[in-house]
Every structure is written in C-alpha cells, then in structure tokens.
Amino acid sequence: MTLHSKFQDETDKSDKPSYFNLPPLDVSVAFPQATPASTFPPCASDYYQFDDLLSPEEQAIRKKVRECMEKEVAPVMAEYWEKAEFPFQLVPKLGALHIAGGTIKGYGCPGLSLTGSAIAMAEVARVDASFSTFILVHSSLAMLTVALCGSEEQKQKYLPSLAQLKTIACWALTEPEYGSDASSLKTIATKVEGGWILEGQKRWIGNSTFADVLVIFARNTTTNQINGYIVKKDSPGLTATKMPNKIGLRIVQNGDILLKKVFVPDEDRLPGVNSFQDTNKVLAISRVMVAWQPIGISMGVYDMCLRYLKERKQFGAPLAAFQINQQKLARMLGNVQAMTLVGWRLCKLYEKGKMTLGHASLGKSWITLKARETVALGRELLGGNGILTDFLVAKAFCDLEPIYTFEGTYDINSLVTGREITGFASFKPARMSQQSRL
Numbered sequence: 001m002t003l004h005s006k007f008q009d010e011t012d013k014s015d016k017p018s019y020f021n022l023p024p025l026d027v028s029v030a031f032p033q034a035t036p037a038s039t040f041p042p043c044a045s046d047y048y049q050f051d052d053l054l055s056p057e058e059q060a061i062r063k064k065v066r067e068c069m070e071k072e073v074a075p076v077m078a079e080y081w082e083k084a085e086f087p088f089q090l091v092p093k094l095g096a097l098h099i100a101g102g103t104i105k106g107y108g109c110p111g112l113s114l115t116g117s118a119i120a121m122a123e124v125a126r127v128d129a130s131f132s133t134f135i136l137v138h139s140s141l142a143m144l145t146v147a148l149c150g151s152e153e154q155k156q157k158y159l160p161s162l163a164q165l166k167t168i169a170c171w172a173l174t175e176p177e178y179g180s181d182a183s184s185l186k187t188i189a190t191k192v193e194g195g196w197i198l199e200g201q202k203r204w205i206g207n208s209t210f211a212d213v214l215v216i217f218a219r220n221t222t223t224n225q226i227n228g229y230i231v232k233k234d235s236p237g238l239t240a241t242k243m244p245n246k247i248g249l250r251i252v253q254n255g256d257i258l259l260k261k262v263f264v265p266d267e268d269r270l271p272g273v274n275s276f277q278d279t280n281k282v283l284a285i286s287r288v289m290v291a292w293q294p295i296g297i298s299m300g301v302y303d304m305c306l307r308y309l310k311e312r313k314q315f316g317a318p319l320a321a322f323q324i325n326q327q328k329l330a331r332m333l334g335n336v337q338a339m340t341l342v343g344w345r346l347c348k349l350y351e352k353g354k355m356t357l358g359h360a361s362l363g364k365s366w367i368t369l370k371a372r373e374t375v376a377l378g379r380e381l382l383g384g385n386g387i388l389t390d391f392l393v394a395k396a397f398c399d400l401e402p403i404y405t406f407e408g409t410y411d412i413n414s415l416v417t418g419r420e421i422t423g424f425a426s427f428k429p430a431r432m433s434q435q436s437r438l
C-alpha cells in the first residue's frame with residue numbers, strides 16, 4: 001500500500017505558483033553582462049606565437065577546424081552536453097574537414113603530419129572536448145589500428161568510408177575488471193571453422209552504441225595472446241548499451257559491450273595484432289593525441305575567462321582590472337604556453353623516429369596535470385557562472401576529469417616513464433616471500 005503525506009496531497013492539487021513550469025530565461029536575458037560560450041571568444045592564448053612554428057599546411061588546418069568548431073559546434077554544445085546526446089547532424093561537417101585518419105597515408109585518408117593532426121585535435125577540444133574524444137576514438141584508435149595492424153584488404157575495405165565519417169568506428173580494449181591492467185583482459189576468441197567466436201564484455205567504449213565498425217581485442221584461447229578483430233554492427237550476439245550518469249564528456253556515447261558467441265570471419269581478424277605489445281604501436285600515437293586534448297581545453301578556458309573578465313564588472317570596474325584576477329590569468333596563460341611546447345616537442349620526436357613510450361606517457365600525464373590546474377583557476381575566475389555550462393568553464397572542468405584518467409591514468413603513465421628512466425617496472429606490488437614476524 002502506498003502512503004501519501006498531507007503535504008504531498010496538497011502539492012498535487014496544483015498549489016505551485018503559476019510560473020513554476022515556465023521555461024528558463026535565455027542566458028543573454030538572465031545575465032546580459034557577459035557573452036556566453038555559444039558565441040565563442042576569439043583565440044588569445046598563443047602568447048609566445050607558437051603559430052610561427054607551424055608549416056603553412058598546419059596553419060591552414062588550424063584555421064579551418066577552428067572556424068568550423070566555432071560556427072557549427074559552439075552554439076549547440078551546452079544543449080547536447082546537458083542532454084547527454086550526440087548531435088549526429090554535425091558529423092558531415094566534421095567529415096568535410098578531412099581530419100579523420102590523421103597521419104594515415106592513402107585509402108582516402110589525409111596523411112597529415114603528426115603535428116598537423118595534433119593541432120586539429122586541440123582546435124576541436126578548444127570548443128568541445130566530447131567532439132575531440134569522438135574523433136580520437138574513431139581516428140587515432142580504431143582507424144589507426146586498421147592502418148597499422150590490418151591486412152591490405154582490410155585497409156581498402158574499411159578506411160575510405162571511415163576517413164569520410166560515412167561510417168563510424170570504436171575501439172574496445174577496456175573491460176569491467178581490467179582498466180589499467182588491460183593486458184589481463186578476459187574476453188576470449190575461440191577458433192572455429194571459417195572464423196572465430198568472441199565471448200566477453202567491454203566497458204567505457206566510446207562511440208560503441210552507434211559504431212558501424214567495432215575493433216575488439218580478445219584473448220586467443222589457443223595461444224593465450226591478445227588478438228584484434230573487426231566486428232560489424234548488429235552482428236548476432238553483439239549488443240552495446242549506453243552508460244548513464246557520467247559527469248564528464250557527456251556528449252560522448254560510452255557503452256557497455258556484450259559479446260555472446262559473436263562470429264567473426266577469418267578475413268576480419270587483424271593479422272598485425274598477435275600480442276598485447278602490438279597495441280603499443282597504436283597507443284604511442286594516440287597518447288600524443290590525447291595530450292593535445294587538454295591543451296585545447298585549456299586554450300578555450302583561457303579565451304573564455306579573458307573575455308568574461310573584461311566584460312563582467314563588480315565594484316565599479318571590470319574583473320580584469322583586479323590584481324588577483326590578472327595573476328590567475330597569467331598562471332593560466334603560462335600553463336598553456338608550457339603545455340603547447342611540450343606537446344609540440346612530442347610530435348617532433350615522433351616525426352624524427354625518436355619518441356619513446358616514456359616520452360608519450362610523461363607528456364600525457366604532465367599536460368593533463370597542468371590542464372587540471374588551469375581549468376580550476378578558470379572556474380574560480382568565473383565565480384557563480386563557473387558552474388554553468390553556458391560559459392564553457394564548468395563543462396571543461398568536468399570534461400577534463402575523464403581525460404585525466406583515460407589512455408592511462410596519471411599514475412600509470414608516470415610509472416611507464418619511471419620504468420623507462422630507472423629500468424625497474426613497478427606496476428605490480430612486490431610479492432612477500434614470507435610473512436613478517438612483526
């Protein structure tokens with residue numbers, strides 16, 4: 001039997017004010033003193049003129065991506081972030097930028113320099129981190145795996161449409177029980193006549209609920225090694241369901257994947273993935289791309305804060321005129337310069353064939369750490385508006401948290417670098433040979 005309180009009964013009788021269900025005021029009416037992020041601020045973060053280090057082609061990439069993101073994505077990003085939905089109508093706009101596939105040459109891919117691809121990633125993240133994650137998963141993980149580890153037939157079959165974003169891909173490594181310890185994954189692949197049977201579960205897989213192509217990693221039951229497989233959407237036994245209740249990257253559709261005796265034909269096994277070490281060929285590049293996401297986020301937060309502080313007035317003066325606010329802006333700006341130059345150097349080391357896993361891991365961990373500091377300062381500067389997605393900073397603050405964690409947590413990436421510089425791996429606790437008598 002359901003019990004109703006007297007108060008509940010009374011409020012059910014429409015005792016609320018007549019204006020209770022009115023729609024919220026438009027932010028331009030509710031807070032006219034500052035411009036919301038739907039009209040994105042001009043870029044003001046290139047204080048050390050980093051643009052001079054870019055080739056004309058890389059500068060052109062930056063310009064076209066910036067223009068598209070400010071015009072097409074900025075006006076709708078807060079709405080879709082709030083709803084935790086993906087604006088599929090914008091995918092053709094992103095496809096027209098011709099940045100999917102990044103450094104891959106041929107097969108309809110752009111064949112950009114790593115620096116050019118990183119710049120594109122930063123410019124997308126400057127406006128919206130969810131969109132940059134969508135591109136990262138599709139391009140720098142799934143497409144790159146096919147390009148580096150796929151057969152010639154697989155490259156010709158899948159890459160052209162993926163490069164145009166006519167088809168979408170995801171990349172499934174993480175499992176409910178294995179995140180940082182991904183090499184211990186439990187999903188299995190059993191050889192049968194004409195192909196493989198996949199059984200297992202994946203979690204946190206971006207793009208998975210709508211991907212046409214799913215790159216799945218599973219343990220070969222014969223060799224006990226990690227292999228890679230291309231699974232097509234709607235394969236019998238395959239389901240991908242959206243993960244709810246995220247506080248960051250809400251536009252990204254992260255999913256739980258269930259694989260219940262999913263058949264994969266032999267031609268869709270990736271021949272270049274024969275152990276977990278083969279994933280490092282992909283992760284080394286994608287980790288550089290991830291490092292450029294917080295650079296872009298920090299650029300956008302700085303740009304937003306600078307404009308806001310010039311527009312917003314208190315005590316008879318713009319907030320930009322107060323010493324403590326200028327000090328925080330200067331710290332943010334310094335962080336952006338340092339992060340950008342570390343990211344640029346990573347790209348150059350890779351392009352010269354000198355980048356190591358330790359380099360990439362240090363770049364990702366340190367840059368995300370400084371970005372955390374930068375967006376926290378931005379949140380302080382905007383006061384109450386620093387918790388509203390209308391002014392970007394609150395959304396960026398939340399979006400940075402999953403980026404701090406994925407592609408290796410800060411701690412795990414630090415240990416990758418630590419192993420490289422000391423020669424000692426410290427990922428697992430040392431086993432005690434005998435119990436202490438104390």
